[in-house]
Amino acid sequence: MKRPEDCPSMTDAEVNDRLERGRKGDEQAVLELFHYMYPHVAKLVYANLPPKEQAEDLIQKACVKVITHLHQFSGKVPFLHWVSRIAVNTCLNQIRHEKHRPELRLADLSEEEASVVEHLATATDELDASDRVAASELVEKLLQGLRPNDRLLMRLMYLEGHGVAEISGLTGWSGTTIKVRAFRARAQMRKRYAMLMKENL
Amino acid sequence: MNPLDNQLDRLFRAAAPLAMNPVPPYGLETRVLAAWREAGTPGLWNMGVLVRGLLFALLIMGLSLWPALSQKSTPEADYLQLADSSLQVDTNP
Numbered sequence: 507m508k509r510p511e512d513c514p515s516m517t518d519a520e521v522n523d524r525l526e527r528g529r530k531g532d533e534q535a536v537l538e539l540f541h542y543m544y545p546h547v548a549k550l551v552y553a554n555l556p557p558k559e560q561a562e563d564l565i566q567k568a569c570v571k572v573i574t575h576l577h578q579f580s581g582k583v584p585f586l587h588w589v590s591r592i593a594v595n596t597c598l599n600q601i602r603h604e605k606h607r608p609e610l611r612l613a614d615l616s617e618e619e620a621s622v623v624e625h626l627a628t629a630t631d632e633l634d635a636s637d638r639v640a641a642s643e644l645v646e647k648l649l650q651g652l653r654p655n656d657r658l659l660m661r662l663m664y665l666e667g668h669g670v671a672e673i674s675g676l677t678g679w680s681g682t683t684i685k686v687r688a689f690r691a692r693a694q695m696r697k698r699y700a701m702l703m704k705e706n707l
Numbered sequence: 708m709n710p711l712d713n714q715l716d717r718l719f720r721a722a723a724p725l726a727m728n729p730v731p732p733y734g735l736e737t738r739v740l741a742a743w744r745e746a747g748t749p750g751l752w753n754m755g756v757l758v759r760g761l762l763f764a765l766l767i768m769g770l771s772l773w774p775a776l777s778q779k780s781t782p783e784a785d786y787l788q789l790a791d792s793s794l795q796v797d798t799n800p
Contacts, residue, residue, distance in 0.1 A: 533740065540739055542729070548729040553724050562732060569739045574746035622721075626714040633721035639719035664719040699718075703711065 516542050521585045528576050536573060543572060543589045550593040553661045560600070568596040583675060590676040592594045595659060601654045610647055610698050619644045623702055653707040656691035663688055 516524070523543070527535035544565075551565045571592050579588055612620060618640035623632060632642055645665070649657045660677065662668045670684050681685075 533743075536740065536743055537736065540736065544731050546728050549729075552729075562735075566735055566738060570742040571741055573743045608787070621716070625719060632717055634766055638721055645718060645722040665723050667723065692712075692715075696715060699715060700711055703714075 512678065518584070522581070525576060525579065525585070527609070528573075536576075539576075540569060540573060543570065543586065546586055546589060547572075547593045549666075550590060551597055553658075553665070564596055564600055568593040573594065587675045590591060591678055594677055598654050610651060615644065615702070616640070619647070620640055627703055648695050648698050652691055652694055656687055656694070659684065659687050660691050660695065 516538075521539070524539045524542075528539055547568050548565055551568065553563050568589075572589050579585065587643045608693040612623070615623065618637070622633065622637050622644055625637070642646075649660055652660065658677070659673065662673050668676070670681050673679070673684050674681055677684075
């Protein structure tokens with residue numbers, strides 16, 4: 507018998523088979539579905555909710571929601587899209603109450619992050635692999651200035667490289683909404699980044 | 708392209724997450740399964756109802772049969788039963 511941990515990817519037919527068996531009470535099928543969807547849920551939640559403790563609670567919440575509502579999955583969209591929507595909504599419900607969007611100053615950056623800012627301003631080449639962690643942290647700080655929906659969109663589009671159609675499938679937003687939101691969010695990020703550049707001079 | 712946009716793009720490219728396959732932390736699988744069992748599935752729920760219904764029916768049967776089964780045959784009991792049956796005969800035309 508296959509261990510659930512050995513099932514990182516499944517074909518559509520395999521997913522449908524596990525769904526049918528899971529709805530009838532097959533625990534093994536439910537376990538395999540859980541291990542299949544876990545990386546997607548974790549990636550989405552970690553990307554949208556930096557505090558690690560909250561992230562793990564939300565991952566559990568999202569996974570439980572999916573597993574206990576398998577009977578509600580209609581099959582009109584791919585299973586992972588449905589799972590992603592649940593994960594996204596779980597995150598957005600959690601962070602919707604955030605109102606405070608702090609200003610970002612150069613003094614708020616670590617030495618490594620400030621070094622990344624300087625490199626970007628003075629050189630034209632791509633950042634080094636060793637700057638990856640600092641770059642990632644700097645992006646997080648820039649994203650903190652955005653509304654939750656915009657933050658999610660920026661991550662999906664620029665960090666994970668999803669296209670408009672794919673983002674529409676994951677979130678349920680229309681293509682027009684995505685383009686308009688992306689344009690505005692990008693402008694806001696540019697503004698925040700410009701303030702850092704100004705201080706760096 | 709706005710030079711700031713170019714810098715932002717380079718920053719995003721550097722910050723793009725590495726492909727990862729996160730593993731569920733210890734205990735999460737158990738908790739998710741526990742929640743699933745508690746929520747129940749249509750199949751399991753029906754089985755539970757069937758079993759509970761059967762047990763309840765057996766209990767009722769047992770309770771109703773208990774007086775009859777527990778009654779020991781004694782001369783007094785036989786006498787009372789005889790009196791009962793004769794009364795019934797008399798009252799019925």
